[in-house]
Amino acid sequence: MAPGKFYPKARRQRPSIHDPAVRPRRLALLKAATINLLVLQFLFLGLFCYIFGSLFQQGEHTHNINILFVDYDGGAIGNAVRTAYEQLESTSFPALMERPATSYPSTNTIDEAVCNIKYWGALYIAPNASDHLTAALGGGSAAADYDKSNVMTMVWNEARYPTTVDSAISVTLKSLTEAARVALAKADGQKMLQALNTSDSAAVAAFSDPWVLSSVNLQETSQGSRLIYNTLVIILILIQEFFYLGYVNGLYQQFQLYVSIHPHRIAIVRQVISGVYTFIGSLCTTGAIWAFRHGWHVNGYQFVITWMSLWLFAHLNFLVLDVFTIWLPPPIVPMALISWIVTNVTSILLPFELSPAFYRVGFALPAHSIFNILIDIWSGGCNPQLYYALPVLFVYEIVGLTLSTIGVYRRSHYAVLKHEADEKAIQDRIEPAVSERQDQLPTEITADGPRESETSETDPEAGGAMQRRTTVATQADQEEIMEIIRREMSRPRVEKATTSRENNGPCFDLPFSD
Structure with missing residues (x-):
């Protein structure tokens, strides 16, 4: 069964690919596709080389x-x-x-x-x-x-x-x-x-x-889940923050909060929301680790400290990703995300003693710090590296809070500018259509005016009928003008949502909403 039967508009006649009007777009498409292909290939080639290099000749x-x-x-x-x-x-x-x-x-x-x-x-x-x-x-x-x-x-x-x-x-x-x-x-x-x-x-x-x-x-650590403590656990935490950031951005986009609420209130509520989300998310992560700890002798105190440490790590990563979406061009954000994940995970795949000396730059990454803190917690203090690990995490937290808050003002500024530009564009669309319609109304009334005046003097009943017809015509014209306004306003709203979404970083539609 042909797909076109279900999607008839897809079979609508279109110009040939060899049409002179299509040729410039075809060349532009090929050029853009080639450039982006090369950029992505070089990016992932570099990431593969980076992570494989850390494991190269490990023995x-x-x-x-x-x-x-x-x-x-x-x-x-x-x-x-x-x-x-x-x-x-x-x-x-x-x-x-x-x-x-x-x-x-x-x-x-x-x-x-x-x-x-x-x-x-x-x-x-x-x-x-x-x-x-x-x-x-x-x-x-x-x-x-x-x-x-x-x-x-x-x-x-x-x-x-x-x-x-x-x-x-x-x-x-x-x-x-x-x-x-x-x-x-x-x-x-x-x-x-x-x-x-x-x-x-x-x-x-x-x-x-x-x-x-x-x-x-x-500290005996022989449970099977130990294999992913320094890989998938960290990766999933980073991805979890990215997706929630997209939903938060979608929330602000859906309700147009950047143009209706003062930035300092947005910043406070945004940080509270992110703090609550990462608080619950880190609890779930810690609970999953403890649920599959068979044969691993850790206690409730270590559970709480692990929870608090993962909360700090999750929240600072939410802030880092938010900073990416604020200050980086939108096309660069996905590339920055995958680079952030790979470099962080690479910093904890192996001890630095088993990797080339270059990879000691991982000391500056939060994943390396949090993993060493977790080792210290799980082994009862037998990994005393808190003197550098905690400061690294708090530096990311403080810098992230600062730049994220400034970013709220930045987004609000550009959201208002975009809103004003959209209103002006709507006005520019409506005014010509309304003016054109209004220019037609005096002509029709003037043509009937003398007849209405003359008729009213000789025949009052006929004048009243003419007045009623004029009123009806005026109401019809008003309805037509309102229809023009509705039609012209519908198009800019779609364009505004699309453009605003591109400027706000990852922005996902809410899966559940009223």
Whole structure:
């Protein structure tokens, strides 16, 4: 069935594409389409290169991940770890930073060093671990009491970029301890065999499997939703603010508030509306994170602080996007939006240690600040970067509030100018039509006037009838003039709505309204 049957006007005869009148428009269309095609292609090519560049040769930057190593034992096991690290050391392996035991007199100080992000993780060997292993090889009570899990321990914080530290710290340290086991067997295997009591099963077990790497995870973060905390969660918050901004602009456009209400009242109400919306939106986001936190040990206090942090982040992004729509040309706004999203998400995809140094410009972006604040909240203060993260967010908030408020006055100014221009355009349309019609009325009355006067003197009844006909004609003319006014006013209103919408940034029709 032909679509033209349902849309008959679409089949109306139109000029040929080769018509001389169409040719200039055709060339202009091709030129505009080509320019915009190139601009968008270069924009997205640049964004792809930017985000891929942050991930480029990620493994080759793993050596920037520093791991603290403390040997409280000072024996053969520590030597085996050093030998194993010499074999594994490369750009794709974390840097093992050995420090003397005197610098960290207890294991609690190691936990604090990792918690305070002086190191990404730590590995330490328990005191007298080598002596305990040697004694266990001889069998007896020493072998029975030997605790293989109290030999090597790693300390890390899984809440700090969980998908990254799983592979960069947990996996690599396990491979290091396995390599150390082989190195110990090569270096002291003969001596250990001589001391081994083969008749004691516990001694044989200690020889074949001398240690199991223990783990002190400051904040276990193994739930599946952790994969999108630094990607889709941030993206959806940004997109959520963009869409609501469009609805707010649509609200102001629909009710023509910029030409009917004082700007300072508009600014106050606009900020209140955005604050309430982001307040509720951040609550929903935090609630969704908590609803799918299975196995994640966080409490109600952390819930509230997360909510407040996301509220600040959401509101400042609403303001930033509003500033885009106020001060940037309308065609640039979509490109600015997608660039803002990509650069912010890129700043938190990976730790800066695993990206080229150029990407440290992400320190100035709010997404990087909010993610570090969230890590600090979720891990109980084990990511102390609030000293820079909070100021960055508040700078965006204050600057955004200032520029957004000034923007209300700007929009009101241009809205009034546009309203006056539209009224003048309407007047220019109506006056010629009305004047033309009014010019015709005196001629008709003058032509009948003498006849009406003469008739009224000789025949009063005929004069009265003529007066009634003149009155009827005048009413008909008035109705015709009103129809002209209605017809002429209908066109500028459509043009005004379209032009005003283009000047107000993203503007969506309200899905539900009275």
